[in-house]
Amino acid sequence: MMSWWDKVKSASVKTAGILALFISLLCLGFLLWDVFSKGWNTLSWDFLFRIPSRRPEEAGIKPAILGTLWVMTMTTILAVPAGILTGIYLEEYAQPNWFTKFIRINIANLAGVPSVVYGMLGLAVFVRTMGLGRSVLAGAMTMGLLILPTIIIATSEALKAVPDSIRFGAYGVGASRRQVIWYHVLPEALPGILTGIILSLSRAIGESSPLILIGALSFVTFAPQNLLDGFTVLAIQIFNWAGRPQEEFHHIAASAIIVLLIVTLSLNTLAIFLRTRMSRRKEG
Amino acid sequence: MIHLKKSWRSPSRSPAELFSHLVVWLCASISVVTTIGIIAVLCKEVFAFFSHVSLWEFFTGTEWTPLIEPRKFGIWPLISGTLLIGLGASIFAVPIGAITALFLSEYVKGTPRIILKSVLEVLAGIPTVVYGFFAVFFITPQLQKFIPDLDTFNALSAAIVVAMMIIPTISSISQDAFEAVPKYLREAAYGLGARKYQVATTVVFPAALSGFVASVILGFSRAIGETMAVTLAAGATPRLTLNPLQSIQTMTAFIVQVSLGDTPAGTIEYQSIFAVGLVLFLMTLGANLVAQWIVKRFQEKYR
Incomplete structure (x- = not known):
């Protein structure tokens, strides 16, 4: 009662x-x-394929889309292998000693460093000291460092979830450590790793502060032709338009936001879908 | 089992194996080099900065005007702006995040739980520049209907969107903590005749308190490091105030403001963003370390 x-x-x-x-x-x-x-009203196919203009009704986001593609492709190439291999080191190679513990704590803390601080690192090291200038490469390296901890943590978690029986079985039939990891452990952990990669890329696509720090230009009417060209990305283009006084620019900023949201939210949905399927498979 | 594990982890001596070991080790060292790089870069410029500005002025000054004469370098207006956003966002996000987490962990089961958690994660997946746009062009005009003397750029609407951003952080980490509370504690409470709401509020919540506190600290740390939304919405007026209706400036927004102006290296403006960056870095690092320490203690409790 x-x-x-x-x-x-x-x-x-x-x-x-x-x-x-x-x-x-x-x-x-x-x-x-x-x-x-x-x-919605200012969004059209034309809008996607035009270059930015001082006149809002003629402006488009072609350089921003291509710049985003360039930076994200390079970021993926740089960060994904390094992130997965670091995860493999931590779970499959590292001895449980103080150095491993230090690396783990270090990675957890790097994941919490504000993105704008990565921008300062990129500005001082890649742009100035290495002399890469305000280029696609400098942007991609900065973004790569930003998403590296997330990829490492996701890989590490996915590898931890692979049962030891699989490793023992593979060693039992005479596989070397490399073969065990490559042919038996990694395929098993792949969906988890993939989820982490997709989430971190989705985050990087929407991230603009590190790129503003390294000096990505906000008014660019050309697409990058090579790795050392200047560039802009979608998020910076939005920031630039949203900060202007004329209301027409706010509308095209909103149109660009719709494009950005479609990309990031599809990636997120894909990651969530992968993860849900994974947990179902494990339960079932 | 432990014995077995040790033996299969012993390294093989073949060159290919040693080479792979070296490659993964090198990749792992990137993260260490990154940390060293961040600290070195910040410290290098900060030393230069403090050869022009006294530590005393920086940490006790109440005026921040590094871009206009007379230049003053008192960090407190930026810290108060940052804390105003951090605390303001927490006031909104902590109760909502905590209650959501408790509700999802104790009252919702199966597929609906997964769906609702995923929808909340959508909030975390929205780029911060979009939140900034939403704050300036939706929240501020709506609030101005009720608060007529609200500035166009103000801390309040920025704090609200930052709260939206950190609700998923707080609720998802708290939910994990609540779900990790052992079943026997709940069953013992039910055995004593407790109601469901009593189990949730007087057994599960206190048992997972440390996990919840950690989630709040992590959320706060995210809030103070947030950049684009506060740059767009909170304004660019460094001001020592706790009035959320006014335009303020956070540490992150100042850093962006200076970098938009294409400042040459070696100038005091350039160095000042690194000084501000170091303060921000230390604040978030401190918050993260405290959160990790709390989580670790919590995990050991029920092992």
Whole structure:
């Protein structure tokens, strides 16, 4: 039997829970609605293939899209192998000693360093000391360092989840350590690693502060032709348009946001889908 | 089993094996080099900075005007702006995140739980520049209907969007902590005749308190390191105030402001962003270390 007071308290805890969830979802709903209502009318195929202009009705995001593609491709090439191999080192090679412990703590802390600080590192080391200038390469190296900890942590978690019986089985039939990792452990951990990579790339696509720090230009009318060219990315283009006083620019900023959101949210959905399928497979 | 593990981890001596060992070791060292690089870069410019500006002025000054004469380098207006965003966002995000996490962990099961958690993660997947746009062009105009003397750029709407950003951080880490509370604690409480809401609020929540606290610290650390949303929405007026209705400037927003101006290396403006960056780095590092320490203690409790 529940007293009436118990019932009130029970109901209010439940209501608070539903309310809290509802507030978050409402905020998300408002954000999407606001962006779509402002940017939908100015969004067109033309918009994707035009170059930026001083006149909002003629402006487009072609250089920003191509710049984003260049930087993200290079970031992936630089960060993904290094991240996976570091994860393999931590889980499959490292002895449990103080140095390994130090690397682990170090990586966990790097994951928490604000992105703008990575931008300062990129500015001082890649742009100035190495003399790469405000180039695609400098941007990709900065972004690569930014997402490296996330990829390492995801790889590490995925490798930890591979049962030791698989390793023992492979060693038992005479495989070397390299063969065990390459043919038996990695394929098993691949979906988990992939999820982490997709999430970190999605984060990097929307990230603009490190690139502003290294001096990515905000008014670029050309697409990069090689790794040492200047560039802009979608997020910086949005920042630039949103900061202008004329309202027309805010509308095309919203159109660019729709494009950016479609990309990042599809990547997120893909990652969540992969992860859910993985956990189902493990339970089943 | 332990004995077996030791033996299969012993390194082989073939050249190919040694080479792979070397390659993975080199990759692992990148992260160490990155940390050293960050600290070295920050310290190098900061030493130069403090040859022009006294430590006393930097840490006690209440005016920050490095770009206009007379130049003053008191960090406190930027720290107060940063804390205003961090604390303001926490005020909104901590209760919502905590209640959401408790609700999802104790009241929702199976597929709905996975779906709701995934939808919340969408909030974390939205780029921060989009939040900045939302704050300036939606939240501020809406708030101005109720608060007429709200500045166009203000700390309040920036804090609200930063709260939206850190709700998934807080709720997802807290939810993991709540779900990790052993079943026997819940069963013992039910055995004593506790109601579901009592189990949730007086057993699960206190048992996972340290995990929850860690999530709050991590959320706060994310909030103070947040850059684009506060640059767009909170303004560029370094001001020592705790009034959220005014335009302020955070440490991150100052760093972006200077870099947009294409400042040549070696100038005091250039060096000042590294000084501000070092303070920011130390604040987030401190917060992260405390959170890790708490999580570690928590994990050991139920082992």
